[in-house]
Amino acid sequence: MNRRGLLLILSSPSGAGKSTLTKMLMAWDSTMRFSVSATTRSPRPGEADGREYYFRARPDFEAMVAAGEMLEHAEVFGNFYGTPKGPVESAMKEGRDTVFDIDWQGGQQIRNSSLGRDVVSIFVLPPSIAELDRRLRTRGQDSDEVIATRMAKSRDEISHWAEYDYVLVNEDLTDTFERLKTILTAERLRRDRQPRLSDFVRGLNTEFAAR
Numbered sequence: 001m002n003r004r005g006l007l008l009i010l011s012s013p014s015g016a017g018k019s020t021l022t023k024m025l026m027a028w029d030s031t032m033r034f035s036v037s038a039t040t041r042s043p044r045p046g047e048a049d050g051r052e053y054y055f056r057a058r059p060d061f062e063a064m065v066a067a068g069e070m071l072e073h074a075e076v077f078g079n080f081y082g083t084p085k086g087p088v089e090s091a092m093k094e095g096r097d098t099v100f101d102i103d104w105q106g107g108q109q110i111r112n113s114s115l116g117r118d119v120v121s122i123f124v125l126p127p128s129i130a131e132l133d134r135r136l137r138t139r140g141q142d143s144d145e146v147i148a149t150r151m152a153k154s155r156d157e158i159s160h161w162a163e164y165d166y167v168l169v170n171e172d173l174t175d176t177f178e179r180l181k182t183i184l185t186a187e188r189l190r191r192d193r194q195p196r197l198s199d200f201v202r203g204l205n206t207e208f209a210a211r
C-alpha cells in the first residue's frame with residue numbers, strides 16, 4: 001500500500017453542483033471509488049440500480065440497518081439514505097480513496113465514527129439562493145412542490161457549513177473543480193497518509209551511513 005486511503009465527503013444543498021463535481025472527480029481519477037448509497041426513494045429517469053444508488057424497499061433498507069451493514073444512515077426529504085459499510089472497508093484496505101455524496105447528517109456520523117481521522121470533508125455552497133433556485137428548476141425533473149421542499153431543506157443543509165474542513169463556493173464549475181483537485185492533492189500528501197515514508201527515510205539514512 002503506497003498510501004492510506006481517505007474518505008472525501010462532499011455535502012451541499014441540492015443544486016449546488018455536488019453530484020456533478022463528484023462525477024468529474026471520478027472521471028479524473030479512476031482509482032477513486034464512489035460510495036454508492038442505498039435509498040428508499042424511487043429512481044429518476046436515467047438512474048440505474050447499483051450505479052447512482054441501490055434502490056431498496058423500506059423493509060430491505062431497515063434490514064440492512066438492523067444487520068449493522070450501514071456506516072451511517074439518515075432521513076432526507078422523507079426517504080432513507082445510507083452508506084453501505086463493506087465497500088468503504090475494502091477501499092481502505094486497498095489504500096484507495098472513497099468519495100461520498102451525502103448530507104450533513106451522514107457527514108457528522110462518519111466524522112464521529114472510528115473512521116473519523118480518515119475523513120476530509122468539503123461543503124459546496126451556491127453563489128446565491130436565486131442561482132440555487134434557477135439550477136433546481138432548469139434540471140426540470142421535479143415538480144414545483146418538490147422544488148419548494150428542497151429549497152426549505154437547502155436552508156437547513158447550509159446551516160451546517162462550518163462543520164466541514166473546506167468550503168467551495170461554486171460560481172464556476174471548471175474553477176471549483178480545479179480547487180477541489182487542489183484539496184485532494186494536498187490531503188493525499190499529508191505525512192500520515194504516506195505509510196511508506198518511514199521506510200523511505202530509513203533508506204536515506206542507510207545511504208548516509210554508506211558514504
Ligand SMILES: Nc1nc2c(ncn2[C@@H]2O[C@H](COP(=O)(O)OP(=O)(O)O)[C@@H](O)[C@H]2O)c(=O)[nH]1
Nearest residue numbers: 014037073074076081082083101102103105106
Ligand atoms: N446521510 C446520507 N445522505 C445521503 C446519502 N446518499 C445521498 N444522500 C443525500 O441525500 C440528499 C438527496 O439526494 P438525492 O435524492 O439524490 O437528490 P439530490 O439532492 O438531487 O442529489 C443529498 O443531499 C445527498 O447528498 C447517504 O448514503 N447518506
Ligand SMILES: [Mg+2]
Nearest residue numbers: 014018019101
Ligand atoms: Mg445529488
